[in-house]
Amino acid sequence: MQTQSAHKYQAFPPVHLPDRQWPNAVITQPPIWMSTDLRDGNQSLFEPMDADKKRRMFKMLCQMGFKEIEVAFPSASQTDFNFVRSLIEERQIPEDVTIEVLTQAREHLIRRTMESVRGARRVIVHVYNAISPTFRDVVFNMTKAEVKAMAVDAVRLVKALAAEMPETEVVMQYSPETFTATELEFSKEVCDAVTEAWEATPERKIIINLPATVEVATPNVYADQIEWMHRHLAHRDSVILSLHPHNDRGTAVAATELGIMAGADRVEGCLFGHGERTGNVDLVTVALNMYSQGVHPGLDFSDIDAIGRTVEECTQIEIHPRHPYAGDLVFTAFSGSHQDAIKKGFAARQSQPADAPWNMPYLPIDPKDVGRNYDSIIRVNSQSGKGGVAYLLESHYGVVMPRRMQVEFSAVVQQYTDQHGSEVGPETLWQLFNAHYVSTVMPMHMQDYQLESHAQGQAIRMHMAVNGVPAIASGQGNGPVDAAIHALQHMGIEVQVRSFEERSLGASPSAGEAMACAFVEVACQGKVCYGVGMDTNIVTASIKAIFSGMNRCHVQAGSLRKTA
Ligand SMILES: CC(=O)SCCNC(=O)CCNC(=O)[C@H](O)C(C)(C)COP(=O)(O)OP(=O)(O)OC[C@H]1O[C@@H](n2cnc3c(N)ncnc32)[C@H](O)[C@@H]1OP(=O)(O)O
Ligand SMILES: CC(C)C(=O)C(=O)O
Numbered sequence: 201m202q203t204q205s206a207h208k209y210q211a212f213p214p215v216h217l218p219d220r221q222w223p224n225a226v227i228t229q230p231p232i233w234m235s236t237d238l239r240d241g242n243q244s245l246f247e248p249m250d251a252d253k254k255r256r257m258f259k260m261l262c263q264m265g266f267k268e269i270e271v272a273f274p275s276a277s278q279t280d281f282n283f284v285r286s287l288i289e290e291r292q293i294p295e296d297v298t299i300e301v302l303t304q305a306r307e308h309l310i311r312r313t314m315e316s317v318r319g320a321r322r323v324i325v326h327v328y329n330a331i332s333p334t335f336r337d338v339v340f341n342m343t344k345a346e347v348k349a350m351a352v353d354a355v356r357l358v359k360a361l362a363a364e365m366p367e368t369e370v371v372m373q374y375s376p377e378t379f380t381a382t383e384l385e386f387s388k389e390v391c392d393a394v395t396e397a398w399e400a401t402p403e404r405k406i407i408i409n410l411p412a413t414v415e416v417a418t419p420n421v422y423a424d425q426i427e428w429m430h431r432h433l434a435h436r437d438s439v440i441l442s443l444h445p446h447n448d449r450g451t452a453v454a455a456t457e458l459g460i461m462a463g464a465d466r467v468e469g470c471l472f473g474h475g476e477r478t479g480n481v482d483l484v485t486v487a488l489n490m491y492s493q494g495v496h497p498g499l500d501f502s503d504i505d506a507i508g509r510t511v512e513e514c515t516q517i518e519i520h521p522r523h524p525y526a527g528d529l530v531f532t533a534f535s536g537s538h539q540d541a542i543k544k545g546f547a548a549r550q551s552q553p554a555d556a557p558w559n560m561p562y563l564p565i566d567p568k569d570v571g572r573n574y575d576s577i578i579r580v581n582s583q584s585g586k587g588g589v590a591y592l593l594e595s596h597y598g599v600v601m602p603r604r605m606q607v608e609f610s611a612v613v614q615q616y617t618d619q620h621g622s623e624v625g626p627e628t629l630w631q632l633f634n635a636h637y638v639s640t641v642m643p644m645h646m647q648d649y650q651l652e653s654h655a656q657g658q659a660i661r662m663h664m665a666v667n668g669v670p671a672i673a674s675g676q677g678n679g680p681v682d683a684a685i686h687a688l689q690h691m692g693i694e695v696q697v698r699s700f701e702e703r704s705l706g707a708s709p710s711a712g713e714a715m716a717c718a719f720v721e722v723a724c725q726g727k728v729c730y731g732v733g734m735d736t737n738i739v740t741a742s743i744k745a746i747f748s749g750m751n752r753c754h755v756q757a758g759s760l761r762k763t764a
């Protein structure tokens with residue numbers, strides 16, 4: 201890069217529009233959507249789609265609810281021409297869908313284009329020519345008047361040819377290509393001339409499409425340009441004002457949203473932002489942004505993964521895992537504080553009515569609305585905290601840990617992720633949970649017990665192994681847990697219960713019976729640790745939890761081998 205960019209690049213001049221209205225506007229209804237996946241999207245692929253892929257994509261776009269679809273540049277190739285013919289001749293176009301075809305403003309290309317759409321019920325014929333100073337001077341070597349005449353002549357020719365095919369309703373669309381780099385007064389002059397040449401009326405509107413062929417400024421400048429045109433076009437009531445933003449600066453979505461606020465009626469773009477260079481505006485993001493604000497876009501994304509797969513297969517370009525709404529990771533939180541907030545959000549939602557407004561930390565929309573499930577919302581790596589770990593154990597295995605135990609177990613997981621460096625799935629978490637809590641047998645293992653009730657409470661006799669050596673402990677208490685603690689204390693083991701919780705886990709996958717899960721916070725060996733016991737019998741689960749807690753205290757005290 202140069203040390204001083206100022207000599208090479210110049211700032212785009214702002215639009216003089218001191219009374220601009222768009223900053224106060226709110227989007228309350230969706231625009232008319234036009235998908236150009238099969239034209240602008242297709243022309244920018246390594247390998248343009250063959251007819252089968254184009255047909256597959258066309259069908260999907262129709263199913264999603266697009267009513268206007270630019271299907272080809274028919275004069276560019278026999279493949280594109282044939283594709284348009286096949287859609288028409290094989291009656292592939294649904295009644296409520298209008299196909300669109302693009303042509304340069306050149307006579308032989310327009311004639312060929314009109315030939316391609318013969319027999320269609322309704323078609324949008326889209327003519328363009330670039331009108332900015334650079335194109336006038338460098339590409340066409342034409343004056344303003346000549347460039348304007350080029351557009352007007354093209355529209356007149358379409359009009360004349362349309363009159364020869366009365367069975368087809370021809371809708372005219374004109375794009376002043378490079379609009380964003382053109383003087384606004386000249387854009388208006390050309391668009392007004394074209395509108396008049398078409399003899400557009402409020403009943404028979406012309407589509408005036410204002411492209412950011414190259415995105416050259418911040419999105420507010422595009423909004424100013426659109427509002428300026430919206431307010432200055434001579435025949436605004438006979439015009440459908442359309443946007444065609446590209447994404448060179450990475451702000452096409454913002455430009456589109458501000459452009460709609462500035463008065464546009466229609467938006468052209470591609471799914472997932474395919475298109476020349478950095479792409480056309482991503483219609484998925486614009487539409488779902490609207491959805492997240494309570495405005496239904498009128499497009500169906502209820503199986504976004506299926507849409508993504510079709511687009512990937514047709515374009516041979518993968519969707520980025522962080523692509524808004526559609527990427528594999530966009531509904532996933534790895535970091536601890538995000539996970540904690542999401543877990544609390546879901547817990548709060550459980551006590552709300554099903555139609556309560558969506559109010560979930562870090563998740564702008566409900567993943568279920570786009571056909572995603574909650575499975576991958578929380579994933580655990582070294583950045584994760586107790587909330588994520590607890591969420592995964594709960595959502596995958598039904599284990600609801602007491603809060604202090606969440607902190608304790610997340611330290612176990614943290615140690616593991618620090619050592620292994622990679623993501624930890626629910627299965628690994630479950631293994632860690634079992635290894636550290638459920639199946640500990642050293643130094644103490646309770647093998648069997650007998651419990652008797654009597655007037656003062658309960659008496660227990662436990663057969664156990666201490667460091668592998670058989671032992672028997674007997675004691676009494678006002679309940680089984682109390683009796684077991686007394687039995688252990690009689691053996692000289694200093695152990696106390698600090699807290700006790702018991703929950704049902706639902707049916708055990710192996711036994712098919714309901715499993716109880718006991719969490720006992722045990723003080724022993726100068727440490728306080730949680731122990732976990734699982735069993736179909738509630739009492740057995742509690743006693744196992746005491747032994748688990750003692751064993752963990754021994755591990756924490758570093759005395760596992762020394763214990764008698
Ligand atoms: C911003 C966009 O996405 S616009 C759409 C771009 N898409 C495509 O171009 C894909 C399909 N295009 C093609 O296959 C070819 O360009 C064709 C068939 C349309 C035309 O091919 P060619 O006649 O060989 O011309 P070529 O591709 O070199 O285009 C440049 C010529 O078109 C002229 N031209 C470019 N755009 C336009 C326009 N909108 N209206 C009139 N003339 C134009 C140029 O001035 C140049 O003319 P010149 O050869 O007299 O100097
Ligand atoms: C043909 C026009 C509308 C175009 O694709 C562009 O300017 O980006």
Ligand SMILES: [Mg+2]
Pocket residue numbers: 240411413444446476480
């Ligand atoms: Mg384009």
